[in-house]
Amino acid sequence: MDKKAIAGALDDVGALMEILGENPFKVRALANAARAVETFTGDLKKMADEGTLTEIKGVGESIAVKITTLINTGALPELEELKSRIPAGVFEMLKIPGLGPKRAKALWQSLGVTTVRELEYACNENRLVELAGFGAKSQENILHGINALHKFAGRRLLSEGMGAVEPLVEWVRGSPAVIRAQMAGSVRRGLETVKDIDIVASSADPESVMERFVAAPGVTDIINRGHTKTSVRMESGFQADIRVVTDAQFPFALHHFTGSREHNTLMRSLAKTQGLKMNEYGLFKGEQCMSLASEEEIFKALGLSYVPPEMREGLDEVRLAGEGKIPTLVEEADIAGVFHVHTDKSDGVDSLAVMAQEAIRLGYKYLGVSDHSRTASYAGGLSADDLQRQGEEIDKLNEKLKGRLHLFKGVESDILADGSLDYPDKILATLDFVIASVHSRFQKDERAMTERIVKAVNNPHTTMLGHPTGRLLLAREPYPLDMEKVVEALAQRGVHMELNANPQRLDVDWREMGPLKKAGVKIAINPDAHRKEGLQDMRYGVLTARKGGLAKEDVLNTLPLDKMKAELLSRRKK
DSSP states (O other), X not given: OOHHHHHHHXXXXXXXXXXXXXXXXXXXXXXXXXXXXXXXXXXXXXXXXXXXXXXXXXXXXXXXXXXXXXXXXXXXXXXXXXXXXXXXXXHHHTTSTTOOHHHHHHHHHHHOOOSXXXXXXXXXXXXXXXXXXXXXXXXXXXXXXXXXHHTXXXXXXXXXXXXXXXXXXXXXXXXXXXXXXXXXXXXXXXXXXXXXEEEEEEESOHHHHHHHHHTSTTEEEEEEEOSSEEEEEETTSOEEEEEEEOTTTHHHHHXXXXXXXXXXXXXXXXXXXXTOEEETTEEEETTXXXXXXXXXXXXXXXXXXXXXXXXXXXXXXXXXXXXXXXXXXXXXXXXXXXXXXXXXXXXXXXXXXXXXXXXXXXXXSEEEEOOBBTTOGGGTOBOHHHHHHHHHHHHHHHXXXXXXXXXXXXXXXXXXXXXXXXXXXXXXXXSSEEEEEOOSOTTOOHHHHHHHHXXXXXXXXXXXXXXXXXXXXTTBOOOOOOHHHHXXXXXXXXXXXXEXXXXXXOBSOGGGHHHHHHTTOOEEEEOOBSSGGGGGGHHXXXXXXXXXXXBGGXXXXXXXXXXXXXXXXXHHXX
């Protein structure tokens, strides 16, 4: 073990001790010893063998024992024991630049944050601004540190992949040698998390395309470069691959490299039953490649209706396409308005007026305002009086915006531990809609959590079930839930299921949408926006809905304003 690794281990021991509130003198001694080891120019191994490590200034007897153990075994039992006493994610948070042990401890104990992704979500919800010892600047710095950390992570959020690949595709298309270029891979399929980014291009001059690709803004390293495939590392941390083929091969390559592997297997198997061979270069009858100009023509040649990229996961899409049962999937343009929007009255950044103007700019006809309820004190939850005052503000703004946008009065009510909602019935009855969500006590077992949520769904004032599984992608697993019972309750009560479009949630999972659709439960695609920019997260919600096979009629907020007013009014009357 080299000096840097030994110093790092000593730092880790000190940091963990500080988080656990142990003797500050020992913590300081470990930090001093780590610096002494790191800058020491002698032979540590020799001194350890001779028992003379204490001659190094800053290294006492107990620390000398630790160093000797690290040199001889490459491990330190004390370090592992300390790690076992805190959530693993809290230790990982120490890797965020500028976030030390004291702050990690405060975030863990004050906000219950135990992973880097939970911390990112808390920052995006503006929860560190009022936290003692933090503030807006600290929150901003922590977010910058998290972004730096993500560059070297394994899987990343769909939104991050989309943000990296779209400008790169446009850059590639800027080459005069490019005939066609398109993103491929898991980003094109709208998978909730992605690993790398893929581009397929067609050209008669692949060398020129490769030259353009490696010169793209944000490229830091060329991993490998070839005639048909080149891979680079981006500043964002993503590996980006481009494959260049002839224009005749382009539809086949785009289909193949979009994937998924399981979908491609199904397609090859179907082709084989028809006496054909299919690969990334073409669809062959004997040695003759069929001349097909698009992916649509590939599916048609195999007797299938077109399968949109989002549905290509190797499930039952090929069978459905063979039976002509692929639905016309919902599109962003179908969304008439959005619910689940937070303002600066709770933990949002922007005012109600600012959020309304952004909704108008995006072409929406209605906006459902749903700040946090009173129990969510960590998020500035609204008291009953606050809620009434906000309702009066909404009435005034509706008069001002008449004909351009309608604001619906709502709340995101915490589902309390016993399944009840957060205000008396007489207050909930004054609202146009109520989103019921779990924000605490995730540790209940499946039976208890299911009963809690079903009780909330059965509340006559519940309009939608918010982010139903509580997951935070790459940060927190869904809490245990009998989804079949939840879907049954939703269907019986006519309550809608939220598809939370926040790219850290995308909850409900697209894999659950088949049973929801079959049960007649409509999905509300909601941005859970905490600032005006958050309204644009709807694109990820729509992608996820498409992935789950949802058509326009399956989505609640494709209803035009008059029908949405009637829908919400009829629920209130019931």
